Amino acid sequence: MNCEKIIKLISDYIDKQIEETEKEIFEEHIKICKKCESILNTIEKTLFLSKSIYRNKKIPQKVEKSLYYQIKKIKIRYKK
Numbered sequence: 044m045n046c047e048k049i050i051k052l053i054s055d056y057i058d059k060q061i062e063e064t065e066k067e068i069f070e071e072h073i074k075i076c077k078k079c080e081s082i083l084n085t086i087e088k089t090l091f092l093s094k095s096i097y098r099n100k101k102i103p104q105k106v107e108k109s110l111y112y113q114i115k116k117i118k119i120r121y122k123k
């Protein structure tokens with residue numbers, strides 16, 4: 044699997060919407076690819092931060108939207 048496919052899978056992976064077989068391939072790739080690893084870390088950190096701010100409260104739609112916008116930006120940045 045190439046980096047582009049991995050990057051597309053990142054949000055599914057974080058949302059745990061990923062298939063078992065894909066998950067294995069994904070995790071194998073993350074181990075060997077520094078670029079994808081850093082993307083995953085950046086996105087996870089962003090999500091973790093916002094989740095810790097809102098704790099058990101539901102993240103407001105506005106915030107969620109901007110979060111996904113940020114993730115999109117990260118993905119685009121690393122696409123090349």
Ligand SMILES: [Zn+2]
Pocket residue numbers: 045046049072076077078079080
């Ligand atoms: Zn990669």
